Amino acid sequence: MSGTASPRSLQREEERAEEYGGDDPQDPLPKVDGKIPVPKDEAVDPNLVAWDGPHDPENPQNWTVARKWALTTLGVLMAVNVTFASSAPSAATAAICAEFGVSDEVGYLITSIFLCGYVVGPLLWGPGSELYGRRVIFRLSLSCYVLLHLGQALAHNIETLLVTRFLCGVFACAPLTISGGLIVDMWDPINRGKATALFSSGVFLGPVLGPTVGGFIIQSTLGWRWVFWVMMIFAGSCTVLAFAFLPETFAPVLLQWKARRLRKADPATNAQLYSQHERSDWSIRGILHRTVYRPVQMLIQEPVLLLVTLYMSLVYGVLYALFEALPLIFVGTRGFDVAQSGLIFIGVGIGTTIGAYLMVPTTRHYPALLVKWRGFPPPEERLYGAMIGAPLLVVGSFWLGWSGNYPSVHWIVPALATIPIGASVALIFNSFLSYLVDTYLQYSASAFSANTIIRSAVGAAFPLFTVQMFHRLGINWACTLIGFAGLLLAPSPFLFYRYGTWVRSKSKFSPSLDLVIAKELEEEAAAAAKGVEKV
Numbered sequence: 173m174s175g176t177a178s179p180r181s182l183q184r185e186e187e188r189a190e191e192y193g194g195d196d197p198q199d200p201l202p203k204v205d206g207k208i209p210v211p212k213d214e215a216v217d218p219n220l221v222a223w224d225g226p227h228d229p230e231n232p233q234n235w236t237v238a239r240k241w242a243l244t245t246l247g248v249l250m251a252v253n254v255t256f257a258s259s260a261p262s263a264a265t266a267a268i269c270a271e272f273g274v275s276d277e278v279g280y281l282i283t284s285i286f287l288c289g290y291v292v293g294p295l296l297w298g299p300g301s302e303l304y305g306r307r308v309i310f311r312l313s314l315s316c317y318v319l320l321h322l323g324q325a326l327a328h329n330i331e332t333l334l335v336t337r338f339l340c341g342v343f344a345c346a347p348l349t350i351s352g353g354l355i356v357d358m359w360d361p362i363n364r365g366k367a368t369a370l371f372s373s374g375v376f377l378g379p380v381l382g383p384t385v386g387g388f389i390i391q392s393t394l395g396w397r398w399v400f401w402v403m404m405i406f407a408g409s410c411t412v413l414a415f416a417f418l419p420e421t422f423a424p425v426l427l428q429w430k431a432r433r434l435r436k437a438d439p440a441t442n443a444q445l446y447s448q449h450e451r452s453d454w455s456i457r458g459i460l461h462r463t464v465y466r467p468v469q470m471l472i473q474e475p476v477l478l479l480v481t482l483y484m485s486l487v488y489g490v491l492y493a494l495f496e497a498l499p500l501i502f503v504g505t506r507g508f509d510v511a512q513s514g515l516i517f518i519g520v521g522i523g524t525t526i527g528a529y530l531m532v533p534t535t536r537h538y539p540a541l542l543v544k545w546r547g548f549p550p551p552e553e554r555l556y557g558a559m560i561g562a563p564l565l566v567v568g569s570f571w572l573g574w575s576g577n578y579p580s581v582h583w584i585v586p587a588l589a590t591i592p593i594g595a596s597v598a599l600i601f602n603s604f605l606s607y608l609v610d611t612y613l614q615y616s617a618s619a620f621s622a623n624t625i626i627r628s629a630v631g632a633a634f635p636l637f638t639v640q641m642f643h644r645l646g647i648n649w650a651c652t653l654i655g656f657a658g659l660l661l662a663p664s665p666f667l668f669y670r671y672g673t674w675v676r677s678k679s680k681f682s683p684s685l686d687l688v689i690a691k692e693l694e695e696e697a698a699a700a701a702k703g704v705e706k707v
Contacts, residue, residue, distance in 0.1 A: 219444045221431040232358045232421045240358045244367045247351035248374035253410045254344035255378025262495040263386030264396035272330040287632035289341020297346040305425035313346030314411040321404035357421035369531045376524035380517045387514025424449035467622035483661045485627040489634035496638040501576040523594020531602045548685040551610035552672045558665035561599030565658040568593035573651020615681045
């Protein structure tokens with residue numbers, strides 16, 4: 173490998189591997205000595221349509237900072253909206269069960285079946301946004317998401333409500349699946365961290381606002397159906413904003429549009445022009461391989477992905493278990509009403525905001541690392557946030573359980589325990605998702621798909637048994653069980669930081685470009701030392 177390989181040549185090899193080397197399950201990525209080789213600069217095909225130089229205003233990376241932040245904020249708002257919808261009806265469960273004459277266990281499905289939609293949705297919206305672009309998927313999914321609220325607000329039986337909740341979850345997960353790509357489309361690696369932290373805070377703010385707003389609606393004279401009408405109004409407002417202001421940001425699709433414009437403008441001269449996107453494998457087999465086969469294959473073969481997914485699934489399950497546990501703790505032992513217990517979720521929101529903010533100082537060293545490591549620092553440098561969040565989850569779980577179990581303890585004590593729990597959720601998610609991106613690079617979409625499907629399934633399962641677990645074990649021992657599970661997995665970020673390099677070197681899917689660069693740096697240092705000795 174050339175010792176002068178540039179970050180751009182490294183990036184081009186990632187893109188080339190995704191288009192050609194990553195479709196063969198028997199040979200996911202060609203390597204030499206366990207590492208992906210990076211070729212010398214190759215001649216560019218003159219018929220390949222690209223940006224008009226590094227400052228092309230059509231390239232989303234070159235848009236103004238104000239425009240990038242405006243679109244990032246819109247992505248955050250959509251994430252808040254769809255996650256708000258996941259939890260808001262939890263406050264109305266008792267009222268819905270009473271009206272339709274169903275058991276409490278069926279009522280818990282109102283939250284769980286929405287998350288089941290999150291399992292199916294990524295299989296559609298991820299590849300859809302890569303084929304047709306971000307904007308059209310946003311518009312399609314949000315429009316269907318808004319209309320499906322009618323089936324929930326007007327439902328005359330529990331079956332109609334559950335079916336429309338599931339379909340609503342399928343379409344609602346599109347902003348969660350695509351908004352991360354929206355951020356990557358616009359922001360460079362140095363500034364992407366702040367945008368990602370803001371987006372993450374929105375992802376966790378939505379579920380926290382849901383029970384709070386839903387609780388006050390239930391306590392009013394409006395009735396439980398107005399929970400869904402409010403959700404629909406919020407969703408409709410976000411959809412109007414998306415239609416009005418959200419442009420296309422996915423570079424391959426923009427270049428495809430550019431190629432079509434050039435061919436149409438001068439069919440004779442530009443007949444041979446094409447974009448890389450037009451040459452990609454978009455057959456049914458190719459799409460199924462990327463969206464179904466490869467994520468499952470990676471989950472089985474990649475210990476990094478498997479362990480990260482298990483840990484994040486536990487954290488995600490704990491977050492959604494709180495929607496059933498906190499009312500049990502504060503309504504059952506302290507006599508709070510539904511609206512008052514909903515206010516307790518403010519602590520979770522404060523925690524997630526703090527956790528998102530803490531990601532900024534934990535990644536402050538990253539710009540310097542990008543220079544030192546020629547654009548590809550070791551992924552383990554992303555794990556500092558998880559190292560803080562892992563013990564916080566354990567502390568918060570024990571704190572909530574043993575203070576919440578006894579009515580004699582003032583309510584503010586268990587309420588404050590939700591802050592470290594919320595902070596741990598944000599820190600662990602931000603840190604490990606960034607770790608997966610840096611570890612798998614061109615395969616990160618497949619890693620995210622596997623991670624999202626498993627953790628959504630776990631999140632859907634937790635509300636189904638949370639109440640029974642808390643009733644049978646007691647608040648203290650139920651939280652202790654969660655705390656011990658968190659304690660068992662808490663060493664994960666520390667172990668990855670210590671041994672992650674060795675594990676990645678054995679991976680079939682991790683390019684491990686930092687290991688290639690490390691070897692280059694050693695060779696250059698050795699050559700420099702020899703030069704000094706000769707002098």
